[in-house]
Amino acid sequence: MPEKTPLVSVIVPVWNDGPCVGRAADRIHTVLKRTCASYEVIFVDDGSSDNSFEEICRACAAHAHTMGIRLARHAGQHAALRAGLAKASGEVLVNFDVDMQGVPEDIPRLVEKVGEGFDLVCGWRTERREAWHRRVFSFFLNRWVNRHTGRFLHDNGCFKAINRKVADRIGQNDSSRFLTALVPALADRVTEVPVSWRKREQGRSRYALRETASMVLDFFLVYPVLPFVWFFWGGLTVLMAGGAVLGIGLCRLTDSGYWQPSWLTWTGGALLALGGMLFAVWTWAHRGIHRRKKISNVSLLLIERIVGKTDGNNG
Numbered sequence: 001m002p003e004k005t006p007l008v009s010v011i012v013p014v015w016n017d018g019p020c021v022g023r024a025a026d027r028i029h030t031v032l033k034r035t036c037a038s039y040e041v042i043f044v045d046d047g048s049s050d051n052s053f054e055e056i057c058r059a060c061a062a063h064a065h066t067m068g069i070r071l072a073r074h075a076g077q078h079a080a081l082r083a084g085l086a087k088a089s090g091e092v093l094v095n096f097d098v099d100m101q102g103v104p105e106d107i108p109r110l111v112e113k114v115g116e117g118f119d120l121v122c123g124w125r126t127e128r129r130e131a132w133h134r135r136v137f138s139f140f141l142n143r144w145v146n147r148h149t150g151r152f153l154h155d156n157g158c159f160k161a162i163n164r165k166v167a168d169r170i171g172q173n174d175s176s177r178f179l180t181a182l183v184p185a186l187a188d189r190v191t192e193v194p195v196s197w198r199k200r201e202q203g204r205s206r207y208a209l210r211e212t213a214s215m216v217l218d219f220f221l222v223y224p225v226l227p228f229v230w231f232f233w234g235g236l237t238v239l240m241a242g243g244a245v246l247g248i249g250l251c252r253l254t255d256s257g258y259w260q261p262s263w264l265t266w267t268g269g270a271l272l273a274l275g276g277m278l279f280a281v282w283t284w285a286h287r288g289i290h291r292r293k294k295i296s297n298v299s300l301l302l303i304e305r306i307v308g309k310t311d312g313n314n315g
Contacts, residue, residue: 023100041067103195119188120160122184141156235282238274
């Protein structure tokens with residue numbers, strides 16, 4: 001690592017992960033003390049209902065140049081990252097997960113690449129050990145983000161390092177909370193670095209299925225041209241087709257004089273169920289997107305408390 005290492009800010013969102021905070025703080029500080037001339041670590045409590053913020057306060061007391069931010073309510077992982085970015089002073093900024101599935105020893109490698117002139121350096125999890133729904137979502141997420149940003153990255157969901165220029169652009173762009181799609185679009189020079197990825201050792205992922213669904217909504221908020229309205233018209237069409245097929249099947253049953261379900265009744269029922277599900281997705285997405293439009297950039301308005309300080313010097 002070069003002697004004149006820029007000030008590095010590591011931002012760690014936390015949501016109901018109190019038991020992980022102390023261990024993450026110790027590991028991150030150990031690595032950064034050894035590899036960075038100056039740094040800061042910022043933990044953002046995303047409205048946790050457990051003892052996460054108390055653990056963050058302990059970490060701030062135990063380690064110098066550490067800051068803790070508490071949001072007034074749960075706003076989502078990307079909103080928590082925005083709050084951390086707003087308070088970070090580093091020339092290189094890295095987001096990192098508190099559950100330690102990523103390896104802190106990989107952080108200096110990403111920082112070094114930024115020092116070589118890249119605006120964005122993405123970690124690439126070559127061996128992933130995650131639940132099936134997250135792998136499926138990641139598969140489609142990568143393809144959609146690559147398509148709409150013009151970048152071709154293997155892993156858009158891993159931790160990243162960005163320079164101050166991109167961080168400032170994020171701060172000026174308050175149209176979306178979905179940083180996964182926003183960051184690659186704002187960076188000029190982008191590269192990837194293979195990183196290690198381990199199975200979670202404590203508890204379960206708090207940003208799991210609920211956050212995955214939230215991320216889907218945020219993604220469609222970033223790209224409103226994506227056809228969520230298709231779910232409405234598709235649901236309506238399928239419901240009408242299902243009603244017609246089921247009606248024909250029931251008429252045949254009435255004419256025959258006895259109850260014997262045919263392929264028409266089963267097909268009609270299946271189409272009605274599918275149409276209902278499409279309508280449910282449209283309703284869920286419609287309400288969610290409008291709610292997110294009202295709370296765009298809400299993380300900065302929800303900062304309830306800040307503890308610790310980050311002078312940045314590694315002395």
